[in-house]
Amino acid sequence: MGSVRNAAVALLLFGAACAGRAEVPADTLKVETLATPHGAHWVYLMDVSFPHLSEGKIVVVDADRREVLGMMTTGFLAGLAPAPDRKELYVTETFYSRGVRGERTDVVTIYDPAELKPVGEVVIPPKRFIALTMPYGTVVTRDGRFLLQYNFTPATSVSVVDLKSRRFVGEIDAPGCTLIYPGAGNRSYSMICSDGRLLTHTLDDEGRLASQRMSEQPFFDPDKGSLNVAPARLGDTLYFVSFLGQVHPLDVSGQEPAAAPTWSLLKAADRRQAWRPGGWQYVAANEKLGRLYVIMHPNGRNGTHKDPGGEIWVYDLKTKARIQRIRTKTPVVSVLTSRDDAPLLYALGAEGSLHVYDARRGRYRGTVAGAAETAMVMVNP
Numbered sequence: 110m111g112s113v114r115n116a117a118v119a120l121l122l123f124g125a126a127c128a129g130r131a132e133v134p135a136d137t138l139k140v141e142t143l144a145t146p147h148g149a150h151w152v153y154l155m156d157v158s159f160p161h162l163s164e165g166k167i168v169v170v171d172a173d174r175r176e177v178l179g180m181m182t183t184g185f186l187a188g189l190a191p192a193p194d195r196k197e198l199y200v201t202e203t204f205y206s207r208g209v210r211g212e213r214t215d216v217v218t219i220y221d222p223a224e225l226k227p228v229g230e231v232v233i234p235p236k237r238f239i240a241l242t243m244p245y246g247t248v249v250t251r252d253g254r255f256l257l258q259y260n261f262t263p264a265t266s267v268s269v270v271d272l273k274s275r276r277f278v279g280e281i282d283a284p285g286c287t288l289i290y291p292g293a294g295n296r297s298y299s300m301i302c303s304d305g306r307l308l309t310h311t312l313d314d315e316g317r318l319a320s321q322r323m324s325e326q327p328f329f330d331p332d333k334g335s336l337n338v339a340p341a342r343l344g345d346t347l348y349f350v351s352f353l354g355q356v357h358p359l360d361v362s363g364q365e366p367a368a369a370p371t372w373s374l375l376k377a378a379d380r381r382q383a384w385r386p387g388g389w390q391y392v393a394a395n396e397k398l399g400r401l402y403v404i405m406h407p408n409g410r411n412g413t414h415k416d417p418g419g420e421i422w423v424y425d426l427k428t429k430a431r432i433q434r435i436r437t438k439t440p441v442v443s444v445l446t447s448r449d450d451a452p453l454l455y456a457l458g459a460e461g462s463l464h465v466y467d468a469r470r471g472r473y474r475g476t477v478a479g480a481a482e483t484a485m486v487m488v489n490p
Contacts, residue, residue, distance in 0.1 A: 143169075143178060143223050147195050149449040151178070153488040154463065155242045156481040157186055163209050167200070168481050169225065169490075172453050172465045175475045179225045184216075186239050188247030189488050190256060191222075192272070198222050198490075199256050199272070201237055201247045217256055217270050222490065233268045233277050236260035242486045244339040244390055245288040252295035255316050259289050267300075269316045278316035283308055288338050293345045293362045301338060305329045307359075307366050328368050329357055337386070337414065341394035341401060343426065348401055350374070350392045352414040354385055356401075356429075372429050374403060374422065385409025387416040389485045390443035395452050395468055399426045402444050402454060402468075417442045417459040423471065435471040438464050445487040457484055 154168040167181040167189060184202030191198050198220040206212040215237050219229035238246050238261040246259045249272070256270040265286055269278040286300035286308045296312040296319070305327030313319040329336055329349075336357060340347040345362035346369070358369035375384060384407050386392065391404040404418035417440035423433035435454075441464065443457040452468035461484060463477040 140224055140226065141179075143225070147222065147490045148173070150447050150453050151490050152445065152447075152455050152463070153189060153191075153490060154457070154481045154484040155187070155189055155486040155488065156484040157241055159483040162186065163205070166481075168484070170463055170477055170480055172447070172455060172463070172474075172477075175463075175465060175477045177477065177480060181220060181225045183218075186242060188237070188242060188258070190247045190249045191488065191490055192249060193251065193253040195222065195490060197228075197272075199247070199249060201233075201256075201258050203235070203237065203239060217258070219272075219275075229275055231270050231275055231277055233258060233270060234260070234280060236262050236266065236268065236280075241389070243288065244486055245290055248289045248291055248298070250296055250298075250312070251291055251293075254295070255312060257289050257298060259287070261287075267298075267310070269312065271316050281310060281318050283310075290340075290347060290359075290361065290366075292366070294364075297364075299361060299366050301328065301336075303331070305331050309365055322365055324365065326368075328359060328366070335414070337391060339390050339392070341392045343394040343396050343399070343401075348392060348394055348426075350386050350403060352385065354379075354403075374405075374424070374431070376431075382407050383409045385413060387414050387418050388442040388444075389415065390445065390457075390487065391418070393444040393446050393454075394426070395446040396448065397450060397452055398469060400424060400432075400468075401426055402446065404441055404444055404456075406440075421454070421456060421471075433471050435466060438462075438473065438476060443485060443487055445489065448489060455487055457481075457487055 150172040156166045158165045163185050165183045169178045184204045188201040200218045204214050213235040215233045215235045217231045218227045221228045238259045258268040260266045267281045286302040290299045299307045299309045307324040309322045311320045334351045336349045340349040347359040349357040354374040360367045387406050388404040393402045401424040405420045406418040421435040439458040441456040445455045446468045447453045454466040454468040456464040461481045463480040465474040
């Protein structure tokens with residue numbers, strides 16, 4: 110009983126000592142607002158977060174200052190598409206009622222780009238393509254009216270969300286076709302099908318299917334070589350690069366996409382050393398400079414198309430000549446350039462670092478170490 114009595118006396122003495130003193134205010138949380146939601150040299154890193162896939166994130170990096178500005182926590186293997194006017198961010202996410210199991214819910218979450226917080230949500234059918242984040246899986250039409258989500262169950266289709274009314278419009282079947290490549294029109298997009306042909310859809314003002322066309326000739330022969338389905342876009346031309354280094358340009362400026370002549374990244378000496386493109390988002394283009402950037406690695410063989418590369422090869426798209434080779438600080442899996450008049454080249458290291466280069470001269474500017482855990486794709490805001 111003595112110890113209890115002593116403890117009670119101690120509490121009374123402590124209370125007496127605190128009597129008359131000002132009450133300590135409770136801590137409050139505050140969310141900082143970004144001064145400007147879109148810097149010219151900001152980049153979004155889509156971090157799938159391998160150690161905890163059910164909880165991913167999008168990391169916002171300022172490449173000039175080489176620092177992380179903020180983060181958005183996402184659901185399982187999310188997709189991202191900024192609004193064309195940059196006033197909103199659209200994230201497609203998947204959640205399970207028991208965290209990693211249970212009832213599945215797919216949503217399009219609308220984010221405020223200044224505070225990086227959700228401000229709205231649209232539930233969509235639980236069918237979206239779930240894999241390591243892919244470019245062109247979640248896109249917004251060029252007028253900003255509709256969000257398009259590629260589905261794979263394994264039946265393939267496209268979910269349409271009206272971003273004006275914040276509602277799910279419907280689902281459009283696309284048997285055997287993959288990903289979504291917006292055309293030149295506000296409401297058109299194309300998809301690559303299993304036989305190499307292109308399926309083109311046009312939507313009406315309500316987001317319903319208005320027309321459908323299948324190309325007569327294949328865009329490429331899938332029996333002769335595989336394409337990386339994450340092309341670089343320059344204006345209305347998509348540059349697909351095959352696993353063997355063949356460039357397949359696709360003009361999407363007309364009502365129907367048109368294939369342009371193919372050309373090779375490789376010279377005879379490159380082939381002897383078995384140089385090949387590789388990574389995840391391994392090709393980028395810059396409209397200001399008219400250049401193509403490709404991650405490359407030597408001693409390539411079947412199956413190395415996802416391997417990181419230690420060099421970025423730079424091509425002049427007018428002459429199709431290689432004009433530069435940039436040795437990266439660490440092996441990289443993805444590349445992207447900014448879209449301003451003084452463009453930067455971003456190279457995403459396999460270990461999660463972000464390397465920054467001058468896109469014109471290839472000069473190294475610095476690294477954001479540990480920017481992400483397992484980022485695979487980069488997006489311009």
